[in-house]
Amino acid sequence: MNLVSLPITAIYAALSAFLVIALAANVVRFRLSKHVSLGDGGHKEGSRAIRAHGNTVEYVPLALILMALLELNGASDTALHIYGILLVGGRLLYSYGLLFPKPSANLPRQLGVLSSWIVIVAAGVQLLII
Structure with missing residues (x-):
C-alpha cells in the first residue's frame, strides 16, 4: 500500500477546520x-x-485541493506555506471585516477576498506550469 503524506496542507486544513467550526458556532449563537x-x-x-x-x-475547499495537488507534485514548502498563510489569514480578515463592519470601505474584508483569490489563481497557475 502506497501512503501519501501532505503535512503542509494538513496544517492549513486543520486551521481552516477550526475557523469553519468557530464561524458555524457564531451562526448558532446568533440563532439561539x-x-x-x-x-x-x-x-x-x-x-x-x-x-x-x-x-x-465556499473558498477554503478549492484552495486546499489546489495546495494538496501542489504538494503532491513537489511544490516548494515555502510556496505552500505562503499559500496557507494567505488562505487562513485572508479568511480571518474577511470574517472579521464582515462580522465587525466599518461605516466606510472595509479594508479587512477586501484584503480577505483578495488574498483568497490570489491563492486560488496563483496555485492554479503553478499547477499548470510544474
Whole structure:
C-alpha cells in the first residue's frame, strides 16, 4: 500500500477546520439568541454571520485541493506555506471585516477576498506550469 503524506496542507486544513467550526458556532449563537430556527430572521447580524461562514466554506475547499495537488507534485514548502498563510489569514480578515463592519470601505474584508483569490489563481497557475 502506497501512503501519501501532505503535512503542509494538513496544517492549513486543520486551521481552516477550526475557523469553519468557530464561524458555524457564531451562526448558532446568533440563532439561539434571536430564537431563529432557519435563516437570519431578517437580522443584518444574522446575515453577516451566515455569509462569513458560507463564504469561508465556499473558498477554503478549492484552495486546499489546489495546495494538496501542489504538494503532491513537489511544490516548494515555502510556496505552500505562503499559500496557507494567505488562505487562513485572508479568511480571518474577511470574517472579521464582515462580522465587525466599518461605516466606510472595509479594508479587512477586501484584503480577505483578495488574498483568497490570489491563492486560488496563483496555485492554479503553478499547477499548470510544474
